[in-house]
Amino acid sequence: MLEVTSISKTFAGFKAVNSANLTVRKGEIVAVIGPNGAGKTTLFNLITGIVKPDSGRVLFKNEDITGLQPHEISRKRISRSFQVVNVFQRLTVFENVQISVLSRERMTWNIFTPSAGLAVKETDTILESVGLLDKKNRTTALLSHGDRKVLEIAMALGGDPEFLILDEPTAGMAAEETSRCIELIKMLSRTMGLTILFCEHDMEIVFGIASRIMVMVRGCTVIQGSCDEVRCNEAVQDAYLGGSDVCL
């Protein structure tokens, strides 16, 4: 479904992503792991058009989407959440998701119909599925961190994506919130049939939900394979795990 070929990006002399490769097949949950500064977020930014690559290609459903604008890529039904919470601070939870739904339904140029009555059902459905329905009228700035991270995912769902990219979905969450979030991701994959690409630091989560794993170190792809392949790969153990903890 997604095919990233030898993509590179240099920031002021620093090779953030260096000829990375990534393949995601339909229906999979793929995890990208790697130490801090390995270029995971930059890779996601390259795929979603927020950063333009220096070289390399991104194919989505056999269509070249390299270098398109973020909104054009979003229209191909690719959605993402951000690592640092990236929501509309001054709007309510409901409005945050509603804007996303309105955008998908191409209603954003409508300047006269009151938006209060538009896309209510779709928005409520999404809020219910992520468990934020009871907080729908709260201003986003007043939500807890965990709720905001979940709202991130809800906004991504508003675009009715086929392909969902989650950048450290559980970062900074409390233990209970984390397990709820993992259930949510599993549910999205199982019942809604979404293809999911995510990155995460917590290895337990990664090995718990990923069907395949891509390991990134210093901007390069070290290996791509099933959990077992990655677990037993020597290069990964050397480069990433430091060879200390042999069995994860």
Next chain:
Amino acid sequence: MSRKTISGMGAGIIILLLFPVFLPRFYVYLASVILLYGLLATSLNLVLGYGGIFQFHHAVFYGVGAYGTTLMLTKSGLPAIFAFITGPLVSAAFGLVLGIICIRLSRLYFGMLQISLGSLVWAIVYRWYAFTGGDDGIHGIPMPEMISSPKSAFYFTFIITIISLYIMWKIIRSPFGSVLQGIRDNPVRSGMIGINVRRHQLLALVLAGFFAGVAGSLFVVVDNSVFPDMLFWTLSMEIVIMCLLGGWFTFLGPMLGAAVIVGLRTFVSMYTVYWALVLGIIMVLVIFFLPSGILGYAVEKFERGFRKPEGGEQ
């Protein structure tokens, strides 16, 4: 909107409508000026408070609207109604052109380029004696019979302002308005949910330019004159202050700010020539102690927890 606010607004409108009946001519003129400045400030707030775009030189569109209307009235020989339509449309066109040039720059640089382009327009108006009357401006512009007296000018201004405010209110409540506020809060996220950020901002700029042009045309009706100071950057700053003082995350804040500033200016000027000093002190106090403005503060106080207002963010 609750029934209470609607009845409150209704009462306000009736009081305003009775204004010319009771008040002397000077106050009728003053009320008209407040209304059109309020409209101008609200049109700026559409892009500044709701759109998060640093439109530093909004007065350009006000001035262009006024000059557009005036020149059509004095030079074209067409019926007056065309003049009142042309003015705002020319402003909207300026909004489009300036927007296209500036929109690819971010925040502060947008504001700076907008100021330089606006100053260019000002310089042309200031120098083009044959066409714009140069630094003298144009005075004694003939008005159609219907709106030539101060009273009828007031009613005309009043009706047009209310209609314009209503349309802007609808725009802010529309999907486009939601999207605009989303872009203000987070442009990157907006792009990622499929919104073409620049085009939406551009439409906002065109709309704001249009309504600023309407305010400009109304000034011609009320004052029967135009002058290049209407496009000078200090006026733009004053409009921004009106938004700030009233509260730029509220819809009626700019109108309130305009009323306070225009009203104060009139009364302070009766007693002293140091109006700018007073305005400066008020501004400093507002920036330090009331950063969300009068109406913003009231909303904060009475609806705590809902739509938390605060000074803008980076």
Next chain:
Amino acid sequence: MDAVYSIIPAGVFSQVFVGLSRTTILFIVASGLTLILGVLRIPNVAHGSLYMIGAFTAFSVTKLTGGGSEGFWLALVIAPLAVACISLIAERGMFQFLYEREHLMLLLLTFAISLIFGDLVKLVWGSEYKSVPVPHMFQGFVPLFGGLPFPLYNLFLLAAGPVVAILLWLLTNKTKMGKIARAAAVDREMVGAVGINVSRVFAIVFVIGCYLAGLGGVLVAPTVSVTLGMDHNLIMEAFLIVIMGGLGNIWGALLGALIFGLTQSLGILIWPKFGIIFPYLAVVAVLLFRPTGLLKSTW
């Protein structure tokens, strides 16, 4: 030279050099503005008022000393210092609490202060036109450019510009203070973390920047009528110059001032009526092709 004058009239040269001397003033004021913008990130609209205060103080000093040329030299020392003192009070009393606020608020605050300063000037000096005499030493003209008389004072200004530029360069590049300020412009937390009193550095930079505004005011005083409103036109020009050159870059301010001054004086020659629009056109043209200014911005 005569061959040159047969192609380009000597009057053109004369006009260009008068324009260049005006550039000097623009540069001195704009360099102060860009210094404050680059290090403190304050778009200081009140900078123009300080320039005006400098000019009015120069008037008072020359008047008190009897209108002689000694008065001007005294003013050249005193007025910028007076402006620097005012700015120190404003910085300690107000700006230092606002460094973390967003640019729009700072812009409005400094505009408010410019309004206050403007009226205070009106209060102190009244609203009549004032004039400051050209010092004896530089009164009169010298024959330049095919014998056309060229005002001596403008020659003096032409010399003053490079002197200020070099002093500023020495200050920012060769002194410890300047190096700290430049580092603070890039990363103020880092500079604070190594135990330097950033607040004091900011105050000093602010005062130096404002001193330059006052200096510009004194230098311009003998060439124009000193009057209210001289701040509003100048501050816009200074901002455009700073933007054109690249925010925070002192050489950018020099380049910007040169472009601004030259397009203005040439513009007036080519098309007298619309001469004033050429500098604005130049700014727009520059920003269209280099949106962040000609030279590297510190932002």
